Amino acid sequence: MDKDFSLRELNTFGFDVKARYFQELKTMDDVRELIKNPEFIACRNATVSRLLVLSGGSNILFSSEFFDGFVVYPNLKGIEVLEETAETVKIRCYCGEVWKDFVDYTVAHNLYGLENLADIPGKVGAAPVQNIGAYGTEVKDTIHQVHTIDLTTGETKVFSNEECRFSYRNSIFKTTKNHLIFAVDFILKKHGDLKLDYGNIRNYLIANNITNPTLQDIAATVKAIRAEKLPEVGVVGSVGSFFQNAIVPVDKYQEIKGLYPEVPYYQVEIPPLPSVGRNDKLIKIPSGWLIDRAGWKGYRENHVGVWDKQALVLVHYGGGQPQEILDLMKKIQDSVKTKFGVDIKPEVNIV
Numbered sequence: 084m085d086k087d088f089s090l091r092e093l094n095t096f097g098f099d100v101k102a103r104y105f106q107e108l109k110t111m112d113d114v115r116e117l118i119k120n121p122e123f124i125a126c127r128n129a130t131v132s133r134l135l136v137l138s139g140g141s142n143i144l145f146s147s148e149f150f151d152g153f154v155v156y157p158n159l160k161g162i163e164v165l166e167e168t169a170e171t172v173k174i175r176c177y178c179g180e181v182w183k184d185f186v187d188y189t190v191a192h193n194l195y196g197l198e199n200l201a202d203i204p205g206k207v208g209a210a211p212v213q214n215i216g217a218y219g220t221e222v223k224d225t226i227h228q229v230h231t232i233d234l235t236t237g238e239t240k241v242f243s244n245e246e247c248r249f250s251y252r253n254s255i256f257k258t259t260k261n262h263l264i265f266a267v268d269f270i271l272k273k274h275g276d277l278k279l280d281y282g283n284i285r286n287y288l289i290a291n292n293i294t295n296p297t298l299q300d301i302a303a304t305v306k307a308i309r310a311e312k313l314p315e316v317g318v319v320g321s322v323g324s325f326f327q328n329a330i331v332p333v334d335k336y337q338e339i340k341g342l343y344p345e346v347p348y349y350q351v352e353i354p355p356l357p358s359v360g361r362n363d364k365l366i367k368i369p370s371g372w373l374i375d376r377a378g379w380k381g382y383r384e385n386h387v388g389v390w391d392k393q394a395l396v397l398v399h400y401g402g403g404q405p406q407e408i409l410d411l412m413k414k415i416q417d418s419v420k421t422k423f424g425v426d427i428k429p430e431v432n433i434v
């Protein structure tokens with residue numbers, strides 16, 4: 084166990100945060116040892132939890148420069164083919180594998196399902212937590228089951244896809260913080276349909292004279308489009324999309340459409356929540372569009388700002404403090420609320 088450990092390399096915002104306690108876990112025995120550690124037990128049992136499971140730190144914003152608690156860094160490695168049929172391959176991938184390398188592995192082996200999720204930062208163990216998604220694909224569609232160990236009891240539990248309760252940028256693991264995910268089983272297809280109708284994929288293929296795209300072409304296209312649009316990890320600090328897309332009742336969408344006929348939208352597939360009341364449909368509006376229309380794209384204030392190529396991305400240019408991002412977040416939320424009457428929520432985990 085390390086004390087006062089610097090997390091600067093372990094959060095893609097690049098803030099110089101220190102953790103009171105830090106422990107890397109490379110094996111299941113390391114996990115079992117950890118849960119006997121007195122400092123760990125004290126932090127886990129504190130009234131307000133002072134325990135954080137940290138992987139790539141690409142979806143975490145530390146709210147101050149000192150994390151007065153215990154950071155657990157699961158780093159179990161390995162990729163195993165478990166089962167193969169004429170149509171599918173079942174693969175187990177351990178939590179410490181880098182997500183984009185795992186996607187590259189599947190694409191190189193001609194396995195369909197993860198190609199649109201190429202180049203998302205972070206580790207495999209975090210992918211189920213917020214059900215990562217991009218370009219019309221969510222990881223839930225390829226996850227067979229998730230292997231966890233309870234950080235309170237040391238018991239292992241396997242969650243079926245259904246038990247993970249996946250939804251848009253959400254799963255059971257976002258709220259039940261005591262489950263450490265140590266491996267994920269995926270079922271990938273040997274033959275599949277490519278998803279071209281999201282973002283700029285089709286336009287990019289046309290512009291590059293690719294008429295009959297392969298699986299490898301799609302992964303390469305997604306990488307190229309992402310590289311044009313998003314800050315490069317390690318160069319400009321960010322967590323990708325800082326906010327979730329807004330989900331609004333149909334009459335709110337129509338009110339906005341009355342003023343801005345060009346407002347983009349998507350039907351929401353999840354059943355409406357009872358709290359939504361008489362509206363029987365929900366509409367998703369890209370928060371990037373709302374933030375852009377509220378005038379924030381390219382805004383900069385001292386060490387932080389809004390990325391000029393994608394308004395959903397807040398950036399840290401270096402030398403700043405987490406509070407600057409929190410202040411900017413609040414200003415943007417207030418301005419979107421004033422202009423459109425819509426609340427936008429952070430996608431990032433603020434700890």
Ligand SMILES: Cc1cc2nc3c(=O)[nH]c(=O)nc-3n(C[C@H](O)[C@H](O)[C@H](O)COP(=O)(O)OP(=O)(O)OC[C@H]3O[C@@H](n4cnc5c(N)ncnc54)[C@H](O)[C@@H]3O)c2cc1C
Pocket residue numbers: 095135136137138139140141142143157178203204205206207208209210212213214215216217256262263264265313314316321322323324432
């Ligand atoms: C430039 C950029 C682009 C991005 N693009 C996308 C995108 O297109 N789509 C998308 O969905 N996300 C995107 N993200 C966000 C991020 O990459 C994903 O959410 C990723 O899955 C986070 O992985 P991580 O390993 O960095 O997790 P961390 O940030 O370390 O953790 C994220 C959450 O998962 C928990 N967690 C981490 N590991 C485990 C584990 N083993 N067991 C249990 N809980 C765990 C943490 O406690 C935390 O709550 C982007 C981020 C950046 C910086």
